[in-house]
Structure formats: C-alpha cells, structure tokens
Amino acid sequence: MKRQSTLFFSFFLSAILHLSAQNKTIVFQSDFGLKDGAVSAMKGVAIGVSPDLKLFDLTHEIPAYNIWEAAYRLEQTVPYWPAGTVFVSVVDPGVGTNRKSVVMKTNSGHFIVTPDNGTLTLIAGSEGIAEIREIDEAVNRRKNSEKSYTFHGRDVYAYTAARLAAGVISFEQVGPALPSQVVRIPFQEASLEGNKIKGTIAILDIQYGNIWTNIPAALFNKLNAKPGDKFQVQIWQNKTKRYEGAMPYSETFGAVAKGQPLLYLNSLLQVSFALNMGSFSAVHKVYSGSEWKVEISKVN
Numbered sequence: 001m002k003r004q005s006t007l008f009f010s011f012f013l014s015a016i017l018h019l020s021a022q023n024k025t026i027v028f029q030s031d032f033g034l035k036d037g038a039v040s041a042m043k044g045v046a047i048g049v050s051p052d053l054k055l056f057d058l059t060h061e062i063p064a065y066n067i068w069e070a071a072y073r074l075e076q077t078v079p080y081w082p083a084g085t086v087f088v089s090v091v092d093p094g095v096g097t098n099r100k101s102v103v104m105k106t107n108s109g110h111f112i113v114t115p116d117n118g119t120l121t122l123i124a125g126s127e128g129i130a131e132i133r134e135i136d137e138a139v140n141r142r143k144n145s146e147k148s149y150t151f152h153g154r155d156v157y158a159y160t161a162a163r164l165a166a167g168v169i170s171f172e173q174v175g176p177a178l179p180s181q182v183v184r185i186p187f188q189e190a191s192l193e194g195n196k197i198k199g200t201i202a203i204l205d206i207q208y209g210n211i212w213t214n215i216p217a218a219l220f221n222k223l224n225a226k227p228g229d230k231f232q233v234q235i236w237q238n239k240t241k242r243y244e245g246a247m248p249y250s251e252t253f254g255a256v257a258k259g260q261p262l263l264y265l266n267s268l269l270q271v272s273f274a275l276n277m278g279s280f281s282a283v284h285k286v287y288s289g290s291e292w293k294v295e296i297s298k299v300n
Contacts, residue, residue: 021084021109021170021171022084022086022111022164022165022166022167023082023083023084023085023165024050024052024053024054024165024166024167025053025054025056025081025082025084025085025086025165026046026053026054026055026056026085026086026087026088026158026161026162026165027056027057027058027077027081027085027086027087027088028042028043028055028056028057028058028060028087028088028090028158029057029058029059029060029062029070029073029074029087029088029089029090029091030042030060030062030088030089030090030091030153031060031061031062031063031064031065031066031070031090031091032060032090032153033060033061034060038151038153038154039057039060041151041154042088042090042153042154042157042158043055043158045142045154045155045158045159045162046158046159046161046162046165047162048162049159049162049163049166049168050162050165050166050168052166053162053165053166058073058074058077058087058089059073062091065091065093066091066289067091067093067117067118067119067185068118068121068185068187068288068289068290069091069203069288069289070089070091070119071118071119071120071121071122071123071185072122072202072203073203074087074089074112074119074120074122074123075122075123075126075127076203076268078106078108078110078112078123078127079108079126079127081110083108083109083110084109084110084111085110085111086110086111086112086113086161086164086165087110087111087112087113087114087161088113088114088153088157088158088161089112089113089114089119090114090115090152090153090157091117091119092115092117092152092153093117094115094117095115095149095150095151095152096149096150096152099115099116099117099183100115100116100134100178101114101115101116101134101135101137101152101156101157102114102115102116102120102132102133102134102135102178102182103132103133103135103160103161103164103171103174103175104120104123104124104129104131104132104182105129105130105131105132105171106123106124106127106128106129106130107127107128107129107130108127108128109130110127111161111164111165111171113135113157113160113161113164114157115152116132116182116183117183118183118184118185120182120183121182121183121184121185121187124182124184129180129181129182131171131177131180132177132178132179132180132181132182133171133172133174133175133176133177133178134174134175134176134178135156135157135160135174135175136174136175136176137156139173139175140156140159140160140163140169140173140174140175141155141156141159141160142154142155142156142159160174185290186290187200187214187290188200188290188293189214190213190214190215190216190219191219192219192222195223195297195298196295196296196297197215197219197220197222197223197271197295197296197297198293198294198295199213199214199215199271199293199294200213200214200290200292200293200294201213201235201286201287201288201289201292201293201294202214202270202288203288204281204287204288205266205272205274208274208279209274209275209278209279209280209281209282209283210266210272210273210274210279210280210281211235211272211273211274211280211281211286211288211294212266212268212270212272212288213270213271213272213273213294214270215270215271215294215296216269216270216271217265217269217270217271220265220271223297223298224298225249225298226249227248227249227250227251227255228248228249228250229248229249229298229299230246230247230248230249230298230299231246231247231248231249231263231296231297231298231299232244232245232246232296232297232298232299233245233246233247233263233273233294233295233296234294234295234296235284235286235292235293235294236292236293236294236295237287237291237292237293238291242284242285242286243284243286245261246299247260247261247262247263247273248262248263249262249263249264250262250263250264251264251265252264253274253276253277254276256276257276258276258277258278259275259276259277259278260275260276261273261274261275261280262274262275262276263296271294271296
C-alpha cells in the first residue's frame with residue numbers, strides 16, 4: 001500500500017510539474033504585418049484551445065523572409081519574459097518544405113515554437129538549449145488542416161503553442177526529441193583581435209537609423225575606453241567596405257554636434273553608432289544582417 005501511495009504521489013507530482021512548467025502565456029512574432037487576418041487567425045486558434053490563455057505580440061513587422069531579424073528580436077526579447085512563456089516565431093520562407101517544425105526549450109525555461117531555419121541561431125547561443133522536440137503533426141495540428149500547406153503558423157505553430165502553454169500537452173508530448181543543435185546562420189561573433197574588435201551589425205534602431213552591433217560592453221571595455229576617446233570604425237557588407245571614419249565614444253547623443261557621428265552603448269549595453277539627430281543608416285547606406293560586419297579600434 002505504501003509503495004502504491006508513493007507511486008501515485010510521484011505520478012501526481014510529475015503531472016503538476018509538467019503543467020506548471022508553462023504559464024499560459026504566448027508571445028507571437030511574424031513577418032505577416034497587420035494588414036490582413038493572418039495574426040488574428042493564429043490568435044483565434046490559440047483561444048480555441050483555451051480561453052484562459054494570455055496572448056501578446058512581440059512584433060509582426062519583421063521584413064518579409066528576414067530570418068536573421070526574427071532571430072535577433074527573439075534574443076532581444078525572450079530574457080525579459082517569465083520562465084514558462086511560450087513564443088511563436090513564424091518567418092518561414094520554406095513553409096511546406098522539409099525544414100523541421102520544432103519547439104526548443106531554453107536553459108532559462110522558455111519555449112520557442114518555430115521552423116528550424118535559422119530563427120533559433122542567436123537565442124540558442126545566448127540562453128542555451130535544454131531540449132528540442134520536433135512537432136508531431138499527427139497529434140499537434142489543427143483538426144482538418146491536413147491539406148493546408150502554406151499556413152503552418154496557424155495550423156501547426158499556434159495550435160501546438162496553445163496546447164503547450166495551456167497544459168493540454170507536456171513538452172514531451174510535443175513530439176520526438178532531437179539532437180541539441182539548430183540550423184545556424186553564419187555571422188561574425190564579437191571578438192577581440194589585438195587592439196581591434198570585430199562584430200556584426202545585428203539590427204538597426206529602425207526609428208532613428210542608429211546602428212546596433214553584437215559587441216557587448218564587457219568586450220568593448222577591454223579597450224580601456226573613456227568618454228571622449230576616438231575610435232576608427234570600418235563597416236563591411238561581405239567583402240565590400242561601406243563606411244570608414246573616426247568618431248568619439250560618448251555617453252549621450254548631445255555630447256556631439258547635430259549631425260556628427262558618435263559611438264555609444266545602447267540600452268542592451270552593446271556598441272552602437274549614430275548621428276546626433278540624424279539617421280546613420282540612411283546617410284551612409286548601412287544596414288543590418290549577418291553579411292554586415294564592423295571593426296573598431298581606438299585612435300591613439
């Protein structure tokens with residue numbers, strides 16, 4: 001009798017842990033825009049699974065097919081949400097092909113439902129991979145959607161995310177486990193080589209045209225920079241140099257004259273470039289993505 005009680009308690013505790021691992025919150029990201037009903041359809045599917053779910057948007061303004069930007073926005077956002085939050089990211093130019101549909105659980109306890117097409121490149125590196133499972137569409141697919149091949153965001157991802165977030169299924173019931181690796185977009189990781197730091201232009205601060213790199217403050221500080229120190233900056237698109245110039249390291253935009261360049265640390269404490277009250281991107285035709293690289297060195 002005691003053994004049966006122990007087994008029952010273990011089963012009960014396991015079930016509670018499975019259900020409590022998720023927090024009934026889903027955050028959606030896509031390149032769909034809001035001009036039509038696609039985003040609303042995904043949310044409708046989720047609410048159809050459980051009206052108790054809390055649904056939020058990360059963004060639906062990812063440029064069409066831009067997997068890199070989807071990867072960046074996840075890395076920018078995921079750490080600020082509570083563990084157990086389920087993210088749906090649908091930037092899927094390969095929809096209907098043999099790319100895998102997966103749910104990745106991070107070491108921080110977040111779940112990301114997405115095609116494994118490079119979207120997980122950055123978040124897998126920064127948060128770490130606890131486990132990845134391939135979505136079993138025989139179970140985790142919206143009923144009567146089998147003949148729909150071009151809207152997996154609605155029929156597979158939103159549906160699976162809702163079932164997971166609501167506790168209808170455990171993470172193990174998503175589908176079979178996969179090796180702890182993801183499809184990666186190659187990019188220049190931040191590195192110090194002698195007195196030069198290399199990195200990637202991860203994203204634009206799009207409203208103002210500022211340039212945000214993936215170079216963290218901890219690495220930048222190895223150059224012993226002080227406000228007012230000047231830095232030589234080179235920006236490359238693949239093997240073509242798009243910009244070269246010197247600019248001061250400044251703590252505020254107003255430390256330089258209007259229209260003048262500066263190097264600063266953005267709100268994520270990463271090296272960035274700007275023109276005071278101007279668009280660095282528009283003026284110098286510099287953009288973002290894995291093909292954009294930067295090199296900075298202190299001017300003695």
